[in-house]
Amino acid sequence: MQLKSFFGSPKPEFRYELLSTAFPEPMAVALPETVTLLIPEQPGTAPCQAIKAGAKVKTGQKLSWDANGGPSIVSSVTGTIQSHTPYTGDYGKKFAAIGIATEKADQWDESFQSLTGEPTVQTLIDHFSGAPGGADFSKLTDPGKPIKTIVVYGGDTDLLVETNLFVLKSRISAVMNGVKILKSATGIDEIFAVAPSEAFQNYDGHFEANVKGVPVDYPACQPLMIYYQLFGKMLEQGQSFEDTGVFFIRAEAVGAIGQAFSQGRVPVEKILTILDKSQRKHLVSARIGTPIGGILKMLNISLNDRDRIIFGGPMTGRAVYSEQQPVQFDTDAILVQDANDIILNSDYPCINCGECIRTCPTRVPVNMLIRFLEAGEYQDGADLYDLYSCVECGLCSYVCTARIPILQYIKLAKFELARMTLAEEKND
Amino acid sequence: MISQKKFVVSHAPFWHNGSGVPERHFNAIIATAPAVLMGLGYFGISAVAALCLSVATAIGWEWLFCLISKRESTVADGQAILIGLIFGMLLPATAPWWLVVTGTFLAIVVGKQLFGGIGATPFHPAVLSVAILTASWKMYMDIDAQLVNLNFDFTPYHPLVAAKAFGSQAISDISICDLMIGKQIGGIGTTCGLALILGGVYLILRGYVRWQIPVSFIAGLCITAALFHLANPEKYAGPIFHLFAGYTLFAAFFLITDDSSSPVNHIPMLIYGALGGVITMLIRNVGTDADGIIFAVLLINICNPLIDKIRPKAVGKVA
Ligand code: SF4
Numbered sequence: 001m002q003l004k005s006f007f008g009s010p011k012p013e014f015r016y017e018l019l020s021t022a023f024p025e026p027m028a029v030a031l032p033e034t035v036t037l038l039i040p041e042q043p044g045t046a047p048c049q050a051i052k053a054g055a056k057v058k059t060g061q062k063l064s065w066d067a068n069g070g071p072s073i074v075s076s077v078t079g080t081i082q083s084h085t086p087y088t089g090d091y092g093k094k095f096a097a098i099g100i101a102t103e104k105a106d107q108w109d110e111s112f113q114s115l116t117g118e119p120t121v122q123t124l125i126d127h128f129s130g131a132p133g134g135a136d137f138s139k140l141t142d143p144g145k146p147i148k149t150i151v152v153y154g155g156d157t158d159l160l161v162e163t164n165l166f167v168l169k170s171r172i173s174a175v176m177n178g179v180k181i182l183k184s185a186t187g188i189d190e191i192f193a194v195a196p197s198e199a200f201q202n203y204d205g206h207f208e209a210n211v212k213g214v215p216v217d218y219p220a221c222q223p224l225m226i227y228y229q230l231f232g233k234m235l236e237q238g239q240s241f242e243d244t245g246v247f248f249i250r251a252e253a254v255g256a257i258g259q260a261f262s263q264g265r266v267p268v269e270k271i272l273t274i275l276d277k278s279q280r281k282h283l284v285s286a287r288i289g290t291p292i293g294g295i296l297k298m299l300n301i302s303l304n305d306r307d308r309i310i311f312g313g314p315m316t317g318r319a320v321y322s323e324q325q326p327v328q329f330d331t332d333a334i335l336v337q338d339a340n341d342i343i344l345n346s347d348y349p350c351i352n353c354g355e356c357i358r359t360c361p362t363r364v365p366v367n368m369l370i371r372f373l374e375a376g377e378y379q380d381g382a383d384l385y386d387l388y389s390c391v392e393c394g395l396c397s398y399v400c401t402a403r404i405p406i407l408q409y410i411k412l413a414k415f416e417l418a419r420m421t422l423a424e425e426k427n428d
Numbered sequence: 429m430i431s432q433k434k435f436v437v438s439h440a441p442f443w444h445n446g447s448g449v450p451e452r453h454f455n456a457i458i459a460t461a462p463a464v465l466m467g468l469g470y471f472g473i474s475a476v477a478a479l480c481l482s483v484a485t486a487i488g489w490e491w492l493f494c495l496i497s498k499r500e501s502t503v504a505d506g507q508a509i510l511i512g513l514i515f516g517m518l519l520p521a522t523a524p525w526w527l528v529v530t531g532t533f534l535a536i537v538v539g540k541q542l543f544g545g546i547g548a549t550p551f552h553p554a555v556l557s558v559a560i561l562t563a564s565w566k567m568y569m570d571i572d573a574q575l576v577n578l579n580f581d582f583t584p585y586h587p588l589v590a591a592k593a594f595g596s597q598a599i600s601d602i603s604i605c606d607l608m609i610g611k612q613i614g615g616i617g618t619t620c621g622l623a624l625i626l627g628g629v630y631l632i633l634r635g636y637v638r639w640q641i642p643v644s645f646i647a648g649l650c651i652t653a654a655l656f657h658l659a660n661p662e663k664y665a666g667p668i669f670h671l672f673a674g675y676t677l678f679a680a681f682f683l684i685t686d687d688s689s690s691p692v693n694h695i696p697m698l699i700y701g702a703l704g705g706v707i708t709m710l711i712r713n714v715g716t717d718a719d720g721i722i723f724a725v726l727l728i729n730i731c732n733p734l735i736d737k738i739r740p741k742a743v744g745k746v747a
């Protein structure tokens with residue numbers, strides 16, 4: 001964490017990790033006794049037979065809440081299902097958390113192998129939605145929103161994290177293979193591969209994609225920022241990437257596809273960057289579903305009351321409340337902060353110091369916007385003060401003198417506006 | 429297995445550069461120190477009394493207001509102290525106690541809290557208070573009249589009043605050096621230009637004051653003064669005189685730079701400052717008030733929300 005220097009208030013300058021010097025080998029985390037997997041739940045229905053308590057599952061087996069399709073994930077272990085508990089994720093997403101007692105020896109479910117001959121979007125949906133780096137492949141088939149462009153991004157979206165870049169650099173052939181498979185499964189030809197240019201200065205291999213470099217300065221690798229750099233516009237209110245025909249996928253997910261199709265098995269290990277209390281980095285590889293407490297213990301990171309555990313990086317991650325939380329397919333990093341290093345938000349109003357204005361990379365008039373958002377005037381914030389130019393980098397909150405949780409207000413505003421639009425559409 | 433440990437959860441980002449509201453105010457207070465010390469040296473024990481009373485009552489009003497409105501006390505953030513201090517520095521050293529108490533009431537309760545508290549004040553609270561007092565008790569805010577019984581080893585009349593009444597001839601015996609080191613009649617903490625510059629530069633270097641505002645203010649003031657002076661050197665004093673006389677430098681670094689009532693975008697900051705300088709000179713040379721700063725500051729405070737609408741287009745916006 002950079003504190004304000006004694007003199008001046010220069011813009012904070014952060015750079016993404018480049019992995020250009022040291023190239024670490026991930027440390028393997030032992031198979032835990034139980035893993036927890038999160039399955040998207042269909043509210044109001046009972047779980048199907050295959051995931052009832054007591055059912056046996058194999059590694060690589062497709063698990064879904066109801067028997068006839070529905071969102072699925074792939075089991076990362078062999079073992080016996082013990083329990084399910086309802087779990088509410090960010091912004092009210094409903095999951096069932098399934099506890100599985102693991103067995104030492106993996107038995108692989110071979111149903112995927114027969115599908116490797118001819119890649120289809122359905123295979124991607126069924127077997128890769130919960131694979132490392134995962135993406136929501138069902139968006140590729142929405143007839144109302146045809147996808148024209150796929151963007152594979154190779155950089156990490158937050159500071160200090162080097163997971164995605166590591167995968168891209170160390171498994172480049174798998175990623176290339178994955179790009180080919182994506183192309184043939186979807187029939188989409190326009191594929192962009194985006195990565196911080198400095199990380200690939202000496203790279204001269206051939207990619208079957210349109211390779212674009214982005215600056216290494218934060219926040220150039222924020223998804224919204226990448227979108228802007230590629231297409232020269234921002235998403236408008238109510239728009240998602242898919243609405244504009246763009247599908248985002250991370251290099252890690254593409255690598256998993258490439259690897260799976262050449263080996264016949266969907267990978268079940270997730271690469272993570274663990275950042276300990278003194279911000280040293282440890283690259284580990286763990287089964288999806290491993291409780292993070294065990295990983296932290298392995299690295300001798302002690303946890304005390306009032307510490308903070310964060311999934312993701314320091315600028316855009318999310319804090320979790322328990323060390324029992326499992327590693328998920330999109331958990332790129334775990335950041336542990338000591339209680340003494342935490343600077344808490346305050347409930348002061350904006351004092352109009354203007355630090356945010358001088359910091360925002362997209363020139364959002366944060367000082368005005370925050371006044372509207374604090375009052376719940378979300379639509380006015382969007383209409384008058386450029387809510388939708390924000391790329392959600394968090395730099396304004398980082399410098400805010402009044403320590404207002406600005407990014408939280410911004411995300412809440414976008415979420416509420418999206419919900420209102422949805423409700424209106426339903427009423428029509 | 430239920431985790432026994434209680435972790436802190438909050439929203440991203442999880443880093444902060446450590447800046448905070450109190451530190452801003454306390455640094456401004458530190459920056460006033462040289463000017464305050466010089467002022468106390470020149471004006472003596474009555475200045476000490478006025479200044480202490482001003483700060484103490486400002487704190488008192490703030491505390492009382494929070495108590496009555498059942499809010500958590502905000503005294504600790506230092507803003508009330510700063511406002512009390514700035515108000516005190518603007519006063520003549522012999523201001524009667526009731527004037528000080530009324531003034532801090534106007535500054536803290538009316539100027540700050542009734543407008544919505546920190547961050548929501550359209551005018552600099554201390555300036556607003558001084559303006560109201562000047563309109564209500566002109567006699568007591570008249571620096572010449574107030575200081576008439578004190579003995580000084582320098583010109584014992586307000587340089588701006590003299591310049592206004594008798595033209596630049598009247599001030600020809602006031603040396604600029606005297607003005608710079610504070611040998612002039614004025615508010616307790618506003619006379620010593622060099623000390624004010626020292627404090628201002630400190631605040632700019634530390635990033636608490638945005639340089640655009642004081643620099644454009646001084647530029648606007650000097651250029652306007654120079655034009656007047658060139659047009660009629662007999663009648664109008666030169667820019668350097670105006671820069672170091674009266675409240676000019678105090679306003680440049682401590683009044684117009686108030687966060688809440690000044691713009692935050694680049695071009696608006698320049699316009700705001702320059703406008704302040706020009707208005708000040710117009711009041712001094714054409715209007716009726718000798719100093720003019722107080723009303724100039726209120727005027728640009730009013731313009732601030734409008735000026736600050738000039739801002740760069742956000743990324744991705746076409747219209
Ligand atoms: S408003 Fe804040 S979070 Fe949004 S782009 Fe600007 S600095 Fe980043």
Ligand code: SF4
Binds near residue numbers: 357
């Ligand atoms: S940094 Fe915070 S306090 Fe300062 S203007 Fe921006 S929102 Fe207001």
